[in-house]
């Protein structure tokens with residue numbers, strides 16, 4: 001059973017259709033992965049997977065993405081392609097973040113909270129391994145996993161830093177064309193009702209603690225951004241304190257920031273909230289997007305900002 005307070009809050013966030021949305025927490029979702037085109041092409045990858053008895057389904061909105069049923073995950077993680085970094089297992093919502101930020105070859109890009117590296121890897125593909133990609137992760141074990149994933153994935157443009165993301169803006173002011181802030185969060189979208197490990201640490205206090213850290217990371221991300229640079233803020237939490245409230249505070253403090261509209265290739269999304277409890281947020285916060293959890297996708301929050 002999911003925590004009662006979590007369910008109450010969830011129903012307040014999504015008053016319409018909350019019962020159906022909550023049912024998605026009971027499902028063993030399909031496994032999605034991306035073919036890493038820095039190391040192979042789609043046709044060869046699919047052929048190789050076929051020899052291992054896997055027949056992945058293509059994802060309509062992203063030609064490099066595929067899915068297999070949940071029970072085949074082990075077979076995928078034991079495949080040669082996985083071991084060689086030619087495919088990377090990544091949730092579909094997570095793939096949307098680099099698509100929205102859209103880094104280009106030759107740009108300077110920062111991934112401020114990067115481990116285990118799914119989004120950094122995908123951004124290196126988008127940049128065609130051309131440009132400068134700084135990736136930051138303060139936790140030692142996660143940092144080395146990130147480094148190994150980038151090496152295995154054939155990323156040659158990454159510069160890895162084991163440091164606290166809160167210090168980066170002061171060290172590298174106005175340095176980056178694009179910044180990915182896939183912030184550490186309460187990971188509510190990854191809760192599974194059949195797996196208490198996924199939510200055992202959760203509390204409203206944890207949300208508050210995360211919110212403070214996210215606000216500090218956001219300040220650092222804004223400082224590190226060049227004029228006209230774009231910043232994507234993302235979390236896998238439903239909590240408005242970790243999402244709209246972080247954006248609202250940043251907009252109030254930084255009039256040089258603008259929220260950009262986001263076009264997503266999926267239907268299961270709604271606009272960001274403009275109210276939570278007694279708090280009202282700036283109108284522009286509604287340009288952020290909440291991806292709704294479905295039978296195949298996890299929930300996610302995305303907001304694209306640009307500096308004047």
Ligand SMILES: C[S@@+](CC[C@H](N)C(=O)[O-])C[C@H]1O[C@@H](n2cnc3c(N)ncnc32)[C@H](O)[C@@H]1O
Pocket residue numbers: 094112113114115116117118119120136137138139142163164165166182183184185217
């Ligand atoms: C949501 S995960 C990032 C997932 C990653 N972007 C990906 O796609 O694979 C957030 C990461 O932020 C890291 N983190 C925690 N505190 C941090 C801080 N102060 N500065 C930077 N990163 C931090 C966590 O250890 C975790 O690896």
